[in-house]
Amino acid sequence: MTDTAAPQRLSRDRRFVRFWVGDGVSQFGDRITELAIPLIAVTSLHASAPVVGFLTAAVWAPNLVSLLIGSWVDHQQHKKRLIVAADLLRCLVLLSLPVAHWFGVVTIAQLFVVALVAGLGQVLFQTAYAPFFVSLVRRDQYVEANSMLSTTRSLSFVGGPALGGGLIQWLTAPVAVLVDALSFAFSAFMVRGVRVEEQPVVRDDASSLGRRAWAGLQFVGRHPYLRASLACVTTINFFNFVASALVILFASRHLGLSAGVIGLALGIGATGGALGAITASRAVKVIGVGRTVMTGVVLFSVPYAFLPLAGGSTWSRAAVLGAVEFVSGFGVMWLDVPLNALQTAVIPDALRSRVVGAFSTINYGIRPLGAVLGGLLGAWLGVEPTLVLAGVGGALAVLWLIGSPIARTRTIDDLDEVQPDPLTSR
The missing domain is CATH 1.20.1250.20 (MFS general substrate transporter like domains)
Known part of the structure; x- marks a missing residue:
């Protein structure tokens, strides 16, 4: 041996x-x-x-x-x-x-x-x-590292x-x-004080900043893993910010909860994120990267559709609010931890920062639009129907993954070959 x-x-x-x-x-x-x-x-x-x-x-x-x-x-x-x-x-x-x-x-x-x-x-x-x-x-170690970092972030919200x-x-x-x-x-x-041997930079000094940015955006659009994941998380963020714009309003005015009770419910609910981050690595080993991500997509969004069912005593209404936040927080970690690891594995070194930039521009840029639409729909359709719409719409983002190679990915080592780096393949 x-x-x-x-x-x-x-x-x-x-x-x-x-x-x-x-x-x-x-x-x-x-x-x-x-x-x-x-x-x-x-x-x-x-x-x-x-x-x-x-x-x-x-x-x-x-x-x-x-x-x-x-x-x-x-x-x-x-x-x-x-x-x-x-x-x-x-x-x-x-x-x-x-x-x-x-x-x-x-x-x-x-x-x-x-x-x-x-x-x-x-x-x-x-x-x-x-x-x-x-x-x-x-x-x-990508999944383990993301799990540890995400756990700390979740605990900060608790x-x-x-x-x-x-x-x-x-x-x-x-x-x-x-x-x-x-x-x-x-x-x-x-x-x-962290000692690292940083990756060498592949420079394309002949290209302008705008052209380099466009190359990064094109790479995301062509790459099957990145294209599907960007479409999925952008859809989720849009609908979840539709819901986020109304959750506190609904809890205060419709459920009649005080600020203290709302804070307590949200704090308890945030423990779901910590639990999700801790268990994400284990879930990847048991059911695989793709299935963990897809489960996380549904669990992250669909709980908002059940928030209008809250009723009964003050504490039962607060319990529903806490449960919604708990399941949603759990789901987002099952989505984020393996998906971040997957994206890290498929992005070429020369494009990492601009690919992250492309994701942030689109994925985070959609959030204010979702929040504005949430407020408008809450006034037009009503708060409860809008929450249901947001929960269902966010959960349907999983459809972007079903036909993609992400759904078939079991481990990081099983990933398809990374597409050629457009800066070095010319």
Whole structure:
């Protein structure tokens, strides 16, 4: 018998653990800011509902240029430096809020600038993260790594809002943002200490930024795995944001739940995401990548169709809301963890950042449209029918996968041959 050493688990890989800890801390910090910035606008600056809505949109707006940013990032050799820069950029812009608060000069305009710049930092981070990830993690560890990172993110949604609420009440909202700023500084410090041998950059200096972006978009459109997954997740995000625009309204006005009860139900429901992230790797081993993804698509969306069935006592109505969020959160992790691993495996190194940019531009760009339509349909059709429509519509996104090679994929090693890199095959 040949004695072969078992591959090291990621939990014992100091490089990955260092990145994982830094990312986890910044995730909890994000939950604080997600509560604090709207509260600053509403309580301190007396912003109207439309202003708060536009402020939320400002966070997502930079994703519309993700494709261009990703195309630029693909030509940069040191992706780790860009991740550190993205963390420091968000740290500095968030620090401006407690400083302005201490001088009594916080304005709505500043909040918009903070939202836009922080969103831009997030786009830079996510486009640089994709190639950095494959330098940090082996191919056979993609699912495990995504599961660990997604678990931490899910846990941040369970405990983060409570932590954020307590800090905001104790320190005031602008000062609480300081905690998030420091979390980004910590993340930058941790990532900077991660030693990786980054993939060599394949440059096509003869092409303009626009042409490189177009090449990335064309690659996504031609690739059977990426085309199907983009169509699927874009459809899901559209319908889920139709529902998201109405969930809090429905829980408050139609179910008559207080803010505290809604928060408790959503926090308990968020544990479904943590459980889904933990079990996703096991599900892939048992039923395969494709079936896990397809199950996740349905479980992520269809629970919203059952939300109008809530009735009875206050706690039974809250239980239905929590159950809907639990199943939906569980489903999104069964979708995200294996699908992210699959996408990582099929994207050529030279195109990783611009492919992520293409996904973000389309997939995240559709979210504000879904939210606007959700509000309009809620007023026209009624909230309950719109929730049912959103749940069914999102679940039907699985049809994009049924005829695709994703449905036939059992393991990452079973993937069809990656299509030639358009930058290197000429």
